[in-house]
Amino acid sequence: MTTMPPTPAAPAPAPTGPEPAGGRPRAVLALARFETRELLLQIPVLASLLLYVATAAWQLYSGHEGWRTVPGREGMADYPALQDADRGTQGDCLLLGVALFVCANRAVLRSRRSGTDRHFDVLVVEPWRRTVAHALSVVPFAAFTALVVAVRFGRAALRPGAVGDGSLSELAAGPLAVLLFGVAGVLLARLVPSAWGAPLFVIALYVAVASLLVLTEGAHWAEWLFPTVSESGADPLPSDLLGRPAAWHALYLAGLTGTLLGAAVLRGGGRTPRIKALTALALAAMVTGIAGQSPAASPELDAARARVSLHPERYETCTTRGATVYCALPEWTGRTDDWAEAVERVRSLAGGDAAGRRLTVRQRVEARYGPENDPTYPPLSAPGEVTVLTRWGGTRVPEFAAGLASVLVAGDEKAGGEVCDGRMVTVMWLALGAAPDPTAALRSVRLDDGVTGSAYVLTPTDGLHMDAAQTTVVRELLARPRDSVTAAVRTHWTDLTAPGVSTSRVAELLDVSLPEGTGAGDPCDV
Template structure:
């Protein structure tokens, strides 16, 4: 018998086949933790949360937030701080093997490159969720404030995490395209510049192009009631989601991923991006435009009114929580005037402006302004609230309180309806200035702030409205001097000399005489202001 020796190559039993999907998730988990712990991420979160937190802790936060504005007010900051952090941290993570020269080693590992890229893409998701939580907590806190107005748009809120996911995915794609860490910060810089430049459009058509950016910033003339909003936030969110899918699919394809599902995802991303991107440019619906026009011209049709003592407050439903704040200012003015004046009926009506005059380059002549103010008075009279004092849709800061207090004071003094931007001179100007300035502590601060930032006189009222007034510096100097005295003492003099002080023809010198305050001499003829109101 012969024995034959053969030699076969060693074929070892196959180890349990790996599961790339589970490995991808495990890798994504590790990368997500590293991304959240990354100094850039922490700095981004602090930058986003810090100022807000400081405002709440220091008491400087606005206690009358408009939720449909607040929902997007931090989008640019989020893009820079949080999106930027996602972009840079994800880019650094995806470049880590290259940066630390571990590619030679990593090339021999089981998990294929596309799955690793998938893990880097997934690792941004927890950061996106954290951002969603931060945004939800912020808006929740704002909504819990008693003076909160309106309601947030979920699409606008979702834009925050969407921007983070988009920039995180872009960071991964960049790493797969360019092996240089400087590219991601450069992209962020370009994005920031382009986003800010989007605020300075040359034409309204060019302004629409800002909607092709991850976030679309705009500066509406003033907050609008929710039902009058025309931002295509839903379409924009869909557009950003489409971009996320597209960028993620591109990152996977660049690293060698192939297959029907990837092609389908890429095609879906592209379709959503194109469709939703185009849909953003659909004109505002006729219904919304009609509603905006009605709200601007005949607000009474869309408002509810409530009466507190002799004062009637009419507001858009979103802003009803502000009536208490307005009433505090009104009471602050009325408590210093003679009882007979204080008991007279008074109306306050909220108004909006949808025309962004500054952005559209519109110049309004004095005649047009007077005509608009007269039209408002007619509408108010028809609505049963003649000579209603105008209040806007911003509230809670010194500037808005002093603006409103000035208009209330003027109505109490003159009983003539809203003035069309005229100068209130003489004793009447002194009286209006003092009554407004002492109305509330915030109004006092607001008056000092406005006085410091204005020239020639102190304006009262929103500049977008045809109804406004200003008190010249000469009269305001007397009013400011009176504000330094005890209010009760001044109020006593005001009540005693009300008829004379509130009369249109009483000169400033007479007011100075009554209050015992020196009045500056009249400026030369050519420098004098024209007193209209």
């Protein structure tokens, strides 16, 4: 009897049905996590990320603008206008965006450089899904940017001196720009599968941007095609007078990012109806955003800006404290305490009737030219009216004090701006004598940031002029005990504030010896 060997079992047939739900999405997410770690290990991304965090920390705890030290600006961060603070978060993240553009582009081309493209054909993750994974690898960096933006803005909003209102759309511009740069790098790799694609594209983009700026001469619609538009230069404007199409711009950035991603996925072979529909929707959002952000300021906005600029008294809320009336625009009413503190410091040093004279501190803003200009304010001619601006802190405090002191000495801002004789010594003593650090205040209020020689003194309006002799006398007075100088100023107040009094006479009354050859005998010798 012959025993037959057992028949081997037939191999199980390969599954022919659809892949289990969630299999490919999980693979895409796993690949995205891997690519995020790889991006983080790239030197350009890591260095730019560290620099971005360091810059944010520096600006968070100081009043400096970036890494540039600005004398007297340290205290300005304590009095932020939130409608400026939100767009102030946008520009710093662009370097991170550029680094992600280059490194995401290189990540997509890694398999081509290594010669492993052909091996991907046997994987279940198709090329278009790998494209999605590379795009998703940039999302954590955009999310981290959003976190830094939120911390910076939150810190500003929680400061006791904060005023105004921020915009969520303005805050979204930075993270959206980072995401846009990363997705653009992925798309470029699909369109130009070469390591030279990214550098050449950056050069071409630079040339295109420069040409656009020249051809359009800085037109509003052209400026808003850039990822971030952080207009600056003017004093903070009321929120409703900014006229920035921030919401339309956020829609434009989101639509542009979605359009580039859709193009990259389509290029990778993902031509499903759903992807085509989503790409078309993103394109429509981008076009809608461009259409919404392109028009310049409307005639109604221009008229509103002019009204507030020329007649701020119609929109101000006024409160009376002692002999001073404080008139502030709606968003700045919380600053009255800070203004009053500065006013009382100056009044405490004055003599005659100046200590109790009726004053009106009136807030002014130049909004007719939008948030990007270098405003000037002509002096007020009404007796006792003093200009205060929408920016406060740092050098703005001694500037306001100098303007206030000139009104106490000369009667009004217009006459105070013409003071150039020995009364300048009295003006500067009143402005700086009670400051926490008088010498530092003298340095910050002068245009040359010095404490010797002649200089231009900053005020909210036209400013003042100090000659070398007046500077010498003021510096000597600031070095003496405050009480003794205050007593002397009050005793000789009438002579010290007489029009045409010479600097040498003021020095004599205040017992200050002037070096020979200072030329202090002639009034208004600048």
